[in-house]
Each structure stands twice: as C-alpha cells, then as structure tokens.
Amino acid sequence: MSDSIDLGRPVSGDVIDLILEDHRRFEELLRQMRDASADRDGARRAFSTLHVAHAGAExxxxxxxxxxxxxxxxxxxxxxxxxxxxxxxxxxAVLELKGTDTQSYEDAVEKLATAVNHHLTEEELSILNPARDEVAERTRLELGETFAAARNRLVDEDCGTLESVRRIVRAANREGLLDED
Structure with a gap:
C-alpha cells in the first residue's frame, strides 16, 4: 500500500458517517486512478486496501x-x-495489469468505477438510509467503533495485495456471489 495516501483511521463515530467517509475516499481514489498526472499505482494500491478492508468490515x-x-x-x-x-x-482486473499508462488499464478502471459507483449509490439508498431511520443512535455509535476497529485492522494487515484479492475473488466464485459470465 502507498504510505503517501491517507486512508483515514477512524476510531469512533456513527457507522453511517464512517461508511460515507469511505465512500468519498473511494471516489477520490478513483479520480486519482484516472488522472494521468497522478500516482496511479499508489492510488490503485490504496484503493485496493480500502476496498477490501471496508467490504470485510461491513x-x-x-x-x-x-x-x-x-x-x-x-x-x-x-x-x-x-x-x-x-x-x-x-x-x-486492475491489479493484474503491469502498468498504469495503457488503454487496458483505463478500460479496467472504467469498469471498476462503474461497479463501485453503482454499489455506493445503491448502498446509500437501500442500506444506509433505512439504518439511519431504524437503528438507534447508540447502536450506530457502538457499531461505528466495531466497524472502525475491523477496518483499521485489515488496513494494517495490508489486506489489498494482489494475492489477497485473488483469494477473495476465488472464494466469491465458490460461494456463488459472482455471475458465471
């Protein structure tokens, strides 16, 4: 993971706010991954770590x-x-590419952005909004501490390595979470 990119290190807060903060980080990292003048590889590695940690904690x-x-x-x-x-x-698909200055990289980042942006929108509408209305603030605060601790532990473990993401995708295939296309 790139040490120069701040992934945040929350320790407490309303779980909904913490998740939304990560969603904004995803959007910023995707912008950096598209920016030819940015450290695309650093952004790619940081995105990977945050994506794996965030999803795992959720x-x-x-x-x-x-x-x-x-x-x-x-x-x-x-x-x-x-x-x-x-x-x-x-x-x-983005991680497996050798460089970040090819059309293949840009195409893979576009597919990643499409998948992630779809999920962020859907999660904010169908999961976070109901949670805000249906779950007591105290519970959301307790859950925020638990989420932050799990997320930070995974970040510390450098959970977004290429081999780690390969294992996660293989497991998702075995569990039937991915379409066979």
Missing part, C-alpha cells in the same frame, strides 16, 4: 447487525455482498 459487522435490527432485509445484505464481490472482481 460484511462481518455491519450487515449482520442491520439484519438483526430489521433495518435491512436478508436480500439487501446478500445483494451488498454480491456487489462487493463484483467490485473485488473488477479490482482484480
């Missing part, structure tokens, strides 16, 4: 609590996991 801690609180349905949680898997698959 799936392990946030979605289960929101399901138990009836803030989201099982379908919404499963759909969120499927979209994380699709993002990981698109990310893998």
């Amino acid at each position: 799936e392990e801690h946030v979605y289960p609590v929101l399901r138990r609180r009836d803030a989201i349905s099982d379908h919404d949680a499963e759909h969120g996991q499927e979209e994380h898997a699709e993002g990981h698959e698109a990310l893998l």
